[in-house]
Amino acid sequence: MNDEAKKPLLELEGVGKAFGGLHVIDDLDLVVNEHEVVSVIGPNGAGKTTLFNLITGLYRPDTGQIRLDGKDLVGLAPHKITRLGVARTFQTLRLFLNMTVKENVMAAEYGRTKVGLLRSMVRTPAARREEKEIHRVAEEKLSFFGERLMGYRWNQFAYSLSYANRRRLEIARAMATQPRILLLDEPAAGMNPSETHEITELIGELRSEGGYTVLVIEHDMHVVEGISDRVVALDHGIKIAEGSFEQVATDERVIEAYLGLRLAETK
């Protein structure tokens, strides 16, 4: 997209994962360059979410290497991987429902703050300063979504939010860990057309204003078309196509994977 030399941020090399005899991800290579938006598409069960779970350390890959900016991520605990700069959202929203909107975001700042139990108990000056900073960062991240998560909403419980706002809050929470790469798992799922449009613009802003690199799983082809620098198509854990949206969307194997063999043949 720009003329800067493309620097790989996230690299996957020959990554494989099997559950019993089922190869969910098989020998997958994937590179995400800095400030790039890459979409992962594929039919249900293709291994997209498993891919995210492997990158964030929730699963450990059987084979292969995962590197962030040259640092090996395999075998690290998930919270350590997040501290290195990988943050994600969940397809099946996993907010801290009985905490307020602001607390959800503040909690996610745990990894990059230091004050421990004893110091916060007596509220040392350092603890107060850090608490103020946590509030400031949380407000900043929430303001990214315009008015939607601001003001009176800060003190509302997360369960009281609408579905679309819960998706937004998940993104805000992921941003609060101060990641270098954001993994968004179906950010537009369950949204109406205007909200979907808004999410498309938001992902653009995440890159242009937030400076994040984004890896996104998405089913809505309009969103994928609107946001992606590059699209990767998965089927049965194998990468079947990679390239620009037009290239992948017209790829025969992709059409076959989505629509079934016979339709592709008759075409």
Next chain:
Amino acid sequence: MTDGPVNPEPPTPPDGQDGPQIGRDEWVARVEGRREGYHGIMRPIREAWDRLPRAGKLTALIIPAAIFPLITAEGNVFRYGLFTMVYALLALGLNMVVGFAGLLDLGYVAFFGFGAYTYAILASPHYNLHWQAEAALPVVVVVCALVGFLVGLPSRRLIGDYLAIMTLFFGQAFVLFVNNANRIKFPFVGYTDLTGGSNGLPNVDPLNFFGYKLGDTRQQYYLLLIAIVLVIVMLYMIRDSRTGRAWRALREDPLAAEAMSMPVNRLRLLAFSSGAAVAGFTGAIYVTIATAALPGDYDVGLLILIYAIMILGGFGSITGIVFGAIVVTSVPELLRSTANARPIFYGVILIALVMTIRPWKRLAAVLGGLIAFGFVVHAIASAWYPRLVEGKAQGSGWFADFLNHWMLFPTHVTTMAQVLYIFMVAAIVIVPQLPRLWRTILLVPLLYLVIFVWENLMIEQITGATKLILLGAMLVALMIARPQGLAGEAYVEIV
């Protein structure tokens, strides 16, 4: 009730100035006005309480607690004050583990016992160590935190039921250990008596800070009050701190917490050993009040009591736990005498009726019907079979006089009352299942029956079974009315 004119205008939005705007999601904007639970007689109290700042809330709790020993006899301070505070302290510590971090810790009481025994060993004639409290208390706290850490280590990966069983095992193992650790063979030392076995460790020193002894009940009371205020302030600080938020986050969703940069296993361990430290501290103070460490004091019974306090007060709520401790310890004590038991019994019945029967007309009909029903039954009985009314109500005063003219007091009551007791239990189970009309009609004779059984049978055994039955009934009724506890927030899950 609603006798004002019908308001033709739409209600004004909560902000006052401008109405709901399109796209601003006014349903959510008005959530404050629709909040559940703020109706009825408790409403002004709860709203006033919500408006108070935290320091004000704390003072509102401290002032009556500080005045209490000045206006009452020493025996009352001991019976109500000390135990309420010990249990409240314990429940506050448990709240940190269960309420904040969501770890179902059933071995919690063992840490209480561990603190008590450690203090008793350090400050009693048992080993002839007589440490001052300012030295012994920190040691106890550190040792208990350490034991909590060690118990937490193997269980940090366990959640839910598995953790509960593991910790329950630890709690039982502790009781067995202190019962039998009076003849342990140590290398180089030989046989030694560590815990005094089933006799426990008697004659524990009173708390003595820098040579100043706190042996008097009132002194102990104020020391406990200071300790409780400190712990409450500490918990408030923790709840809205980095660690407190992380604990609550992992209670909500450990996997998401881990993915959001929180080291879940380490945080669990921290919660475990912090709770153990508070329990150990409480144990040390308790053992100086009880003056002996006995194995039976740290068994499952206490665990159930502490959980009852926490559930009654509301998980995660600090003020709720203080109220829970007051209710759970003072009600059984109050019920020891007939004079106290009667107001409590009728008070509970009245509150239950006020809270469950709406609208007011219906309630008035039930109460009026009950009084009329009593006089009618009394009149019929005295005309047909006078032996039914020849007994006397217990006690004296206007209420006893009223009962004598209203309630039946047969001369030979025992068998009849026992049969009616069983009948009453059956009726209490059946009547609420009936259709609405029958429920209202049958409520009046049912209430009369309950009062009959109470006045003729239960009030005589107030110190025994009745006390427990009444307490259990109160807890059941309260949990049905407010499952989230006295001051807890309702826990919401989205399906």
